[in-house]
Amino acid sequence: MENAPVSKYTISFGLSVALSSVINALLVVVKEKSQAVLAALQKISGHQWVTHSAIVLILFGFFGWLFARANGGQGLQMTVNRLIGTILAGVVTGGVIIIGFYLIGD
Amino acid sequence: MNELFLMTHVLFGVGCMVTAVWLFVDVLHAHEENLTRIRRVSWAAAILMWLAFFIGGGWYVVSYPADKAIILKGPWPFAHSYFMETKEHLVIMLLVLATYLPIAASNNLAANPEARRVVLWVAAAIVLLALLVEGHGAIIAMGVKVALLAKQH
Numbered sequence: 274m275e276n277a278p279v280s281k282y283t284i285s286f287g288l289s290v291a292l293s294s295v296i297n298a299l300l301v302v303v304k305e306k307s308q309a310v311l312a313a314l315q316k317i318s319g320h321q322w323v324t325h326s327a328i329v330l331i332l333f334g335f336f337g338w339l340f341a342r343a344n345g346g347q348g349l350q351m352t353v354n355r356l357i358g359t360i361l362a363g364v365v366t367g368g369v370i371i372i373g374f375y376l377i378g379d
Numbered sequence: 380m381n382e383l384f385l386m387t388h389v390l391f392g393v394g395c396m397v398t399a400v401w402l403f404v405d406v407l408h409a410h411e412e413n414l415t416r417i418r419r420v421s422w423a424a425a426i427l428m429w430l431a432f433f434i435g436g437g438w439y440v441v442s443y444p445a446d447k448a449i450i451l452k453g454p455w456p457f458a459h460s461y462f463m464e465t466k467e468h469l470v471i472m473l474l475v476l477a478t479y480l481p482i483a484a485s486n487n488l489a490a491n492p493e494a495r496r497v498v499l500w501v502a503a504a505i506v507l508l509a510l511l512v513e514g515h516g517a518i519i520a521m522g523v524k525v526a527l528l529a530k531q532h
Contacts, residue, residue: 282485290479357497364472364504
């Protein structure tokens with residue numbers, strides 16, 4: 274595999290964009306289907322959406338930092354094509370889950 | 380006053396979208412002379428999105444429940460049950476993407492076509508997602524309007 278010609282943070286936070294987009298969508302499904310989860314999110318900040326947003330943003334920062342520390346601090350390695358594909362796949366998957374859930378699942 | 384507050388949310392959201400278009404065009408023509416501007420514009424897109432998010436979020440938490448009640452009693456309840464529910468979660472992805480933009484733009488885009496492609500795809504995703512979210516916002520506003528009009532008749 275070729276070495277990616279972008280910084281380790283471009284790769285690590287790019288992967289984190291994809292991952293946090295999917296987590297965001299899954300959290301939508303879980304909280305809408307479980308009153309207990311919704312109530313817990315509500316209790317933490319006073320509003321479920323505020324807690325939801327904070328969780329996704331914290332995870333985005335955490336996974337970006339974590340992926341940058343992999344491989345002895347060199348960060349995760351991948352080609353730019355794969356990085357772009359992963360980011361877009363994560364965002365599209367997240368979007369489709371959210372839209373699909375409120376269209377037919379809710 | 381509440382409506383002006385809400386319009387600044389729209390203004391900053393559109394600002395982020397226009398800035399992402401600007402960034403896309405600038406990155407297509409990236410060279411040493413416009414690298415500094417490209418990085419500043421990427422930061423501007425992220426900052427505008429954070430402003431839109433905080434203002435919209437504040438309005439959503441404090442003022443939207445009254446609009447929600449109006450929408451749900453009107454002829455377009457889907458303006459809340461589908462469009463607002465979807466928008467409030469899509470916008471979190473938009474914020475994450477916009478926050479990533481300055482990170483992707485920190486590479487040497489003048490010398491590196493691969494790094495340019497990352498920024499181009501992310502900027503394009505931001506523009507498309509922002510357009511979708513803006514459209515949702517328009518339908519939500521229309522949901523309030525048709526509900527109030529229906530109440531008069």
